[in-house]
Amino acid sequence: MSECCGGVKLGQKVPDFEFTTYEPTKGEFGKFSLAEQVKNKRWTILFFYPADFTFV
C-alpha cells in the first residue's frame, strides 16, 4: 500500500473530491462533494471501511 495519508496532509486543504452515495434515509442514490460541504460550512467525517459486512 502507499505511504500514510496519500496526497493529503494534516493542517492542509484537502483537494476537492466527489463520489456517488446510497442514501438509506431516502432509498435513493446521491452525490457527496467536499466543495458542497465547504459551501455549506459543514464539517465532514470520512469513514473508510473494507466492505459492508464488516464491523466499524
Added chain:
Amino acid sequence: MGCDLVTVSTDTQFVHLAWQRDEKELANVKYPMGADPTGKLARMFGVYDENTGLALRGTFIINPEGTLFNADFNWYNIGRNIDELLRKFKANVYVGRKTNEVCPSKWKDDGDKTLVNPGAKMVGKVHEALQG
C-alpha cells in the same frame, strides 16, 4: 456545529443499497454510504490496499474550510471506537472556536479542563495547569 458523517468503501452504490436493505445490522443506518469502486478516493487518502482492492479503516476529520485536522488508520482486524471519534470531533470544533486553548488527552466535552495559552510559562508547570 453542523457535521456530516459519510462512509466510503470500494463497493458500488448498488451493493450498499442491497446490504443496507437486507442486513439487519445495517437497518438503522442514516448516513450516506459512499461508493469508490475505482479506489480513487481511497488512494487519495492513502487507505487503498493494492493487494485486495479494499479500503482500510481510515477516519478523517475535515473542517468547514476543507482543511484536514485528523487522520487515523486501523488494519482490517481492529474496529474503531466511536466514543473516541466523537471526542476528537468535539475537540476539533472546540479548539477551532477557542484558538488559544488545547484539549489534553482526558478532555471529553465542553467544560472539561483545557490548557490555556500553552507557552514558555507553562514549561515544567503542565501538571499544575492540568490540576488548577
